[in-house]
Amino acid sequence: MSFREERAAERKMNIIKVAAKLFSEKGYHDATLEDIARNLKYTKGSIYYYINSKQELLFQCHELAMDMLINRMQEIMAADWPVEVKLKEGIKAHIEMVVGEMSLVTVALGQEFELEDNYRQIIVAKRDRYERYFRQLVDEGIEKGVFRPLASKMAVFIIMGAMNWIPRWYSEKGSMNREEIAEFFADYLVRPLFKKD
Amino acid sequence: MSFREERAAERKMNIIKVAAKLFSEKGYHDATLEDIARNLKYTKGSIYYYINSKQELLFQCHELAMDMLINRMQEIMAADWPVEVKLKEGIKAHIEMVVGEMSLVTVALGQEFELEDNYRQIIVAKRDRYERYFRQLVDEGIEKGVFRPLASKMAVFIIMGAMNWIPRWYSEKGSMNREEIAEFFADYLVRPLFKKD
Amino acid sequence: MSFREERAAERKMNIIKVAAKLFSEKGYHDATLEDIARNLKYTKGSIYYYINSKQELLFQCHELAMDMLINRMQEIMAADWPVEVKLKEGIKAHIEMVVGEMSLVTVALGQEFELEDNYRQIIVAKRDRYERYFRQLVDEGIEKGVFRPLASKMAVFIIMGAMNWIPRWYSEKGSMNREEIAEFFADYLVRPLFKKD
């Protein structure tokens, strides 16, 4: 990639991030391109040098977020850890990203229904793929006798729901910091999987 | 209430329900008043005889939903059950309403950020009050030694998140029916509260 | 049709005519909806109560014009006249409409390429149908031995072209009035069809 192209890509990324921030703050509709432009110190028209439509912008937010989540999860899957550790790490990683890249992942998780159909399909596919990693881990734990037998699909829904709700209440000023929250969630959500002993 | 007023109230309720349905299906912005009117076989103008603004309509959805949830929860709180049973019943009741009155509660839970500030404050207050019931139960369980000591606020966030995520994946054609889901959730989400024995 | 509907239809027709006028004066693109609205003493938004898009407006101009032309031509075809008279009358009728309903027919004849594909197909079909009447007359004249044998398609193209060019030069202040022009054209354009004697 040439220097020029690199700078252009960087700027586009910047636009996406600002858009994500505003989308997550005000919602897709209420965040106007004017808002986004103003935040970037661009003019409305200028943004269109980098993107094709507001929808595309939303889509890019989704895609970026999902790719980040998937990449991180792939690393975890590849690691040489016991299954219950992988699951906990997966939960913690997800939470870190939800809280850290707040706006980006928040948009992706919370405003899916704003995506037009063709875009949505791509994102839903990625989300399914992502969730499947978690389900794999639960299933594997059951097979290995580490976890008790149960409906892994439901368990994953519970885990996802709990995690994805975080943006609704999280505040940097809260009594727990990121790691503590992540730790708490990982413990709370994995615990019911274990057999009683 | 006079007969007239009664009929008007009834119609207003009808409008709210239809609005809720459309809001939950297409989102607040994409559901136009035209849509709502068409579904009711009214004209756009007529609706304004019963409501003051689209925002108010959204607010009423929220309020109705929250009131339903709160009322049900109050009954449970008043019952003469052990604390862990109350909590499980609370979870089950919530899930029944999420799945049953789908649109109404879905709107309330999923589109809070569309509310304008003055309205939002009222709703947030109700939601807080609602969540406080759950937290009370957790705290009480801890006090009584039924549950282990932990950050009850976090636990409630987890419970709420898991439940409120249901509309995102629930389908009537799924492998579990309502009661089974409710049961599964109640068990899974309360289980980590207990002391190991 | 109820009184209300009638009035609405009337207003829509009015909009179409004003649009046609402006389209023919400034071209489809340069005539803005703002222009059209101003001419009607409406606001831009109001127009959308009657139409769905600017394209539709253009289409309606085309359709109205073609229907007028076709209807008139059908009357002529049905008349009990010798073929060469029918042809001359067709030419005269066409010219009357081009000059009379100036803007409407002018738009239809001159700005076909501005129509989007789905609309264009409909209009092209109508135009073909219209031209076929003329061709039928020429062919019939040839068969009957009134006209000499020649490529009727080309002859019709010539006739059409000559007539449709009129809006480019016609002025009410010109030295010939409508009927004289029509008469001149009919004679000039039909004359070459006859056999020399």
Place this chain on the structure above:
Amino acid sequence: MSFREERAAERKMNIIKVAAKLFSEKGYHDATLEDIARNLKYTKGSIYYYINSKQELLFQCHELAMDMLINRMQEIMAADWPVEVKLKEGIKAHIEMVVGEMSLVTVALGQEFELEDNYRQIIVAKRDRYERYFRQLVDEGIEKGVFRPLASKMAVFIIMGAMNWIPRWYSEKGSMNREEIAEFFADYLVRPLFKKD
């Protein structure tokens, strides 16, 4: 002209021709400078090194086309032929150019109204001058007794209209080739000028 200037002039001509092609295909408005640039493998900005505005580009198309037409007609006028032959040759030459340099002349003939006033005046003047040649021939024919007396202005309008309509229907795959069409038109359009004998 220096070598530099020559090359620049050549490129400018190239731009005009490509512009003409796109103007005739999509219309003046729908052919964007982006389109034109892409076709030339330039960038949008670069074009402005050679031209001053899109309008100028359109004007140059018109002027080039009119100059070509006028030049050819001057040759014909200067030839030592009988008047009726000159007229026929004029018609044939015009048609050859309409069909051959399709885009250039098509733009000039079909999109005159897109020209801004100052430009239009110049073009209208040229077009008048061009048409006057044809009228001269008709008048001369009348004077000499070759043609019958008639309104030469009208006759020329008919001839022009018929010829300028050709781009609307012409296709290379049609049943007649260029020369045949030209021949047919010349015959058909001149024939009504002659006296019956």
Place this chain on the structure above:
DNA sequence: GATGAATGAGGGTTCATTCAT
């Protein structure tokens, strides 16, 4: 000579809202 980048004016369209009837 050429280009990437930015601009800004304006256009079509949508929609909540109002109001006379």
Place this chain on the structure above:
DNA sequence: AATGAATGAACCCTCATTCAT
């Protein structure tokens, strides 16, 4: 109690044009 009609503010998007490099 209901509606047809009208409004206007706001929004997304396009594109000719400019300019520093």
